Amino acid sequence: MSSEFTQPFRSTAGSWKGEEKSKPLTDFIRNPLRAAATAYQTIFELDHAQDLAKELAAKGISITQGYDKWLKIGLALAGFEEAGREIFHLISQINTNYVPKECDKQFDDCLSRYEPANDTKANFFHACREAGLDVNPRFEGREEEGPAQRQATTTSPSRLDPHIIRTIPYRAYKLYCDGKSLQEAVKTISSEKTILPDIVEDVIRPIFDNIDTSNEKFWNKGPQRVIIDKSKCLDFAVESGFYQLKGATGKVLFRVRQKVVEQVDRVELKHTFLDYIDSLPPAFDGILKSTLRAAWLSESSRICDNTFLENLPFLKKPFLKDNASTCYRFYLNGFVGITKSSINLKSYDELPGYIRQSQIIQRQFVSIEEKEVKEKSEYYQFCKKVVSGDEERFQVLIHAQGYLTHQFNPRTTPVAIILYDKEGRAGKGIIGQALSHINSVLKIDGRNADINNRFMLQRYTQGIGIIHIDDADPKRFPFGRFLTWLTEGFEVEQKNKGSVFVPFAEAPKFYITSNYVFEGTTASHAGRRVEIELDAFYSLSFTPAMDFGHLLFDDWDEEQWQLFDNTMLLFCQYYLTNGILRYKSVNMLREKLIQATCEDFVRWAEENLSDLAVGTAIDKTARWQEFRKSSSLTDRELPQSTFTRWLKTYLNGLGYGTKDGKSRGVHPRFEALIITGMPASGADKTSPSFDI
Template sequence: MRERVLESTDRPQFYSEIQVGNGVKIEIKQSKMIEFWESKGYRNLKMPKGGYQLVKIKNKSIISEAVDEELMHEVKNQLLNIEEKFNVWTEFVEKDFITKKTKLALDILKEINLNICNAKTAYFFFSNGVLKVTEDEIELIPYEEYGGYVFESQIINHDFVLVEESEKLKSDFDAFLRNVTNNKEDRYNYLTTAIGYIIHGFKDSSLTKAVILVDETLDFSGEANGGTGKSIIGRAVSSVTSTLTKDGKSLNTKGNRFFYQDLNYSHKVMYLDDVNEDLNFEDFYSVVTGSLSIEEKHKAPYSIPFEISPKLMISSNYMVKGSGGNSDERRRIEIEIFPYYSKDFTPLDDFGKKLFDDWDVQEYNSFFNDMISYCQKFMCNGIMNSAPINLNENKLILETNMSFVEFADMNITFNSGEDKISKNKATLYNHYRDKYPMESRNVSNVMFKKWLAKWSKRRGYEDSHRKSDGQSIVDFFRKIDNVE
């Protein structure tokens, strides 16, 4: 008896219905089923840590992690809801067609561009499209026209509406930024362009800096004040770009090979929130300047290339320690937060609502428009630095101690018109030990010499050590531009 294949106009088709006598024989082709799944966007994404991840490509650019059950539901939807082939569905579920071998046969995504930003173009991902931002234009484009790939987890759950500058109402967050910069235009520009820098996806090898938020007024007695709003800035950043936030109080970097294991390719910022005074910025130089080595437990290490590795942001109630010197300084964008807010007067007291949590759709849209404008300002102007308030003084105290700074300021002074003064180092050291016996008990001669050099640098002087008649002399020179 002849077998006749029953034709179907639906494509792609992974099954055949063959007329056999008075019945119908169902044949399901594994190779055709693989083609069906591929037509629906399923692929194997080659992972940097090794192995493959089943994903689904949506709108030609959105990568969504997938599981085996989704393959099953695609077939079920096709057969029951679209084609109404109940007999084919029955045949499918009675056999095992979703195997490891089948999944491995899916096409592989090897080289995917996860960051097509450049110095003058940034992209932000919203529910209703990709926001393309340049120096002078903001445009919402469909995901189908985006030239790279984006993980679904990076998409902001908000339909962005561009508000023209003439109609724009500044957000509560922008008012908050005005407050924490003491309503000083130069400080406001510094902070907003730093935010623009950190949310811009482009990694510039000539601008490898961490954004560090510290309080303008610090308590060096060991008690942290806080409550000035630094974490709100961190939340703002995480609201517009994929951010891994780590609790700064519980950080353990010493000998911790697995510190970065929760980072992945989707993260654009790593935010260390409210770090303790013992954190050493030097431990994070690799995050700022180069490729990032990742090691997970029981897995082979791998590397995230510099171009798509996350930028670093830190907030602290203390000065963030580092190695000192130009190498350390050039890796920092340090923002001093004015103490407009405190534990006794919070943003909730000021605005009458919780920032972010109590906003409606329109308020969120105003916030997103402002954040985009900060990024645009950064692309046009770079980091708009402002003069430090207490930063240099606080760094000097951190590098030495408060008693030494007080002593040096009182005992190393230039008279009007002087550009050089000389001090006997031993006499100076003993005088310091006599005046501050408790604070100086662990300060050696060598440490005292180093502190003199740090004090000189922070005060804009130069120091030089020499011998004279068997005595150690230290000369302090006032730089030409510091002479009265």
């Protein structure tokens, strides 16, 4: 078994020790009549256990307080095999410390320890009795006082003992095997059980009508027993839509229904077989349905083992993905295609490829005119307010959200979107929520995470469209470390499971929020990020909830959700039309220059490095000495080489071109930093031809 298989393919190796455990089960189903009798007893006990569990849950009574009791009940319910898992969850979740995954793990352990020869189902019923429940099933109103009362059962089907009803099919099957006709069986059972013949016939007619029909979907009828056929099971699983798929963290089990692919586990696979059995008539292939059910419950864990799962075919047909010119979003009533020229809702019948179940947004999409969206959408108005109505920044902000919504990575301009909020509470968290309502987002707490921790991205799964690093500290997340992630891809490593590389074409996009400006003024840094500064329009004393009169998202009605969806898809359309937009922020640039040098130097440079032109020669030594006089830094703290580096950083950060050289036309000549280019003016816009 490959170690690549993840949790849904949890190993059951060691659950069975050769013939020691399998032999009693083989003996158990060797005789169909014996199997049917035992099956009816098991089914009766299972139904009764389910009723008791529901009663415990309804009354809030816990019988699993403390680990020892929890284990004891789990071992008891393991006697029902997989059918006991649902009951175990139902009674475990009454406790406040209930964790579904831990409950599953515990029941798996109980199944592996279960000994058919030492069945302890009685411990569950005893615990229910101790909790005050009536564990003795009786038909309503019956008294054990002579034939007069027993005769009442022949005239009132509603008063029949459920246990008696459940034994009728087994008796009918035995009579069928003895060569009796339907009417002979009805007469015999009616007499034996003192039940009206019409009632008996209603129960056993389906057995006599269907028992000779042929099915054998995933089993074979042997001369002495029912055999679950593993090869037929594999065919049935594929027919039911089960496939393997290679994910970012290994192989996983998926199920396909009408081009929608959903990750599932082995429990669903087992129940698919069980649901099919339950849909069958009471008898077929010369056997009772209960006989097949008992055989499946006995064999299901070994049939659906890891070897079986590895033999499932891989899903080869491609998933529908965004491309350079089109973005797709999936809703309950259809899928939406967004292009430069249109936003169209289409039927899922027209879906050109597979999609994941997790991609379907649990809302109805209703198309709204752009003008109405701009006038009525609260989120659209919110985005305007967080930049104080600055149209240039507003356009950069909404195009950035469109870029994040579009799940296609442009090879020429992959960027990280960075939102700054120096004061805090300005609204960057709400923008993160908005993205999570339109896309699949992995949120990482930047205050506690560390980019040097190789397990930082271990929660990443295939299908995530955005990685949101919230409140990132530039010291813990130096932007230079992101450059390779943005342009090539990244490694995802899970503890004890190895690592998988996520290539650029399949990688999510990065959305980073911070209260501090990230350092880096070089072209490689600037070209790989879009930085947007939010204003302090909102604060602790004036929140968006106060502004709009309610919480965004949580308190929205259907109309606002429809406006929101249209808003986000419009943002995406703007991006597809115009590409990435940028603007030059004096405040952010100054913060970066201070980070790269020091505040005293930036203040000195602002006062002394003006009126520069192409060809201007800046005397490195003279300027260093000039700055030294106004600074408290010593020669050791600020050698001339460091000052020259700061000088280049400052000028290049402002957009000047520079080169080292010697002065001309003056004597004596001096070592100089020569201006070779001037800063570009206006907002920096990336041409759509390079981006889309």
